[in-house]
Amino acid sequence: MRHAWGILARRALALGVLLATGVHAQPAPRLIRAHGRYELEVGGKPYLVLAAQVNNSSNYGAMLPQVWPAMRAIDANTIVMPIAWEQIEPREGHFDFSFLDQFVRAARRHHLHAILLWFGTWKNGGPGYTPDWVKLDNRQFPRVVNRQGRPMPSLSPLAHATLAADRRAFVALMRHVKAIDPQHTVIMVQVENEAGTYGCVRDYSARADRLFDGPVPVRLRRALHLGPGTWRELFGAKAGEFFHAWNIARFVEKVAAAGQAIDPLPMYVNAALRDPLHPGPPVTYESGGPTDDALGVWKAAAPDIGLIGPDIYMPDSARYRRVLQLYHRPDNALFVAETGNAAPYARYLFGALGHQAIGFDPFGIDFTGYTNYPLGAHVVDAATLAPFALEYRLLRPMQSLLARLSFAGRLHAVAEPDDGRAQTLALGRWQANVTYDMPMFGTTARTHRAVPDGGALIAQLGPNEFLVTGVHVRVGFSLAHPRPGEYAQYARVVQGRYADGRWRFMRIWNGDQTDWGLNFTSIPQVLHVHLGTY
């Protein structure tokens, strides 16, 4: 969708790097949009991010030996790694990228792409990852103050010095990434982490109060189709929260834009969520972040942020589904920026794909011995990762095809709901009937398992042809609107596998294997299903 000259310039640049370094330069990753759908392109091809995010303090060389075995165990194609401001600029103006160098080289050796998380001014709302010359200097880098004038554990987004310092560090980071990574091992960058403030709706400093009493910026009004007015006049009870969201998002936008001017990688932010079904007042969640109610404010403020990804630590299927719906918008590519690493979360990869997700990223994936239970699993070992690994192993060989089909609007997928009820997927002339807890033979449902763990994926390859796969699920097909006397039948059900993007025939399923529907277990199996009628 970029102009042809842009594409030629990119290719010429890549060739230049290739000649200069002898390294195989790749086209830069980019997020493209068409018809309200999105595709992440890596190496010039569609890419589905099957990621794993390490624990918060695993961004040191000493920890990497406990990281790589976990990446292998889960079979991710992308590792998600924090890069902390305190780590790269321990003394003001003196940068140290030794960990980044070591990490990117090692990621390549492990055949992984990488996403970097910029832990700067905000990490879960706080300045914990800023260098001590920032976090200890409240005069130069002031904090949000509450109504009573008490400083909060969160930096003010209105301080020019904080923005200037964060932006300078981020630019240095991106300059370094560009210099060491012509191969584009790094495919995306998250700017800040769960930006916002806990325990206080906005900054109540004198400067903030003055701005708050002033007019809402024109850019925001235009985006929201509002006439002139103050924050209170235009947003009522939401005024404080939206004011804070605007200021944080503008800060993040300026950091991201400066970084992108150096290295135009896709950049995104992650969101600490509010309850998607019963949201309370702003003080009950992180205020100023891209919560679902503030997405319009963030979109208007931060055009260089390619997407806003939810961090989903809600294991129940009703809330999980609602979050996927809220962040899957024509103006926002869905990327599950974090999710729990406990078994019930694994199946939501299918739910996310059903919402055209460009990727999925369970959190806390390393063998350093830390676990974030109750958000995630009690123990993180190969057995914990097995449900995720099963799905990643199933989908990885066809990840590019799936990303392409998703972009074309041909991918359908569902995760098992908590109550195990059956689901129906509309597929034009056909419909798929998805059931859980079935035996492979017959129709007597088994007793319900302790943890719902099923998911199905169906991609339309032709009018009567489908790619079908899943885990712990039965899929059947019927005609959506049969004419009298018209009945559905399988013309052919072929099991195969994808290798190097090509479909390899294995066998035809028939008899018991199709009589009761197409049953997927914990064995990775992929089918091409040709339907017909009689």
Ligand code: DGJ
């Ligand atoms: C969400 C944050 O983004 C993560 O870095 C981490 O702190 C988890 N919460 C909790 O483990």
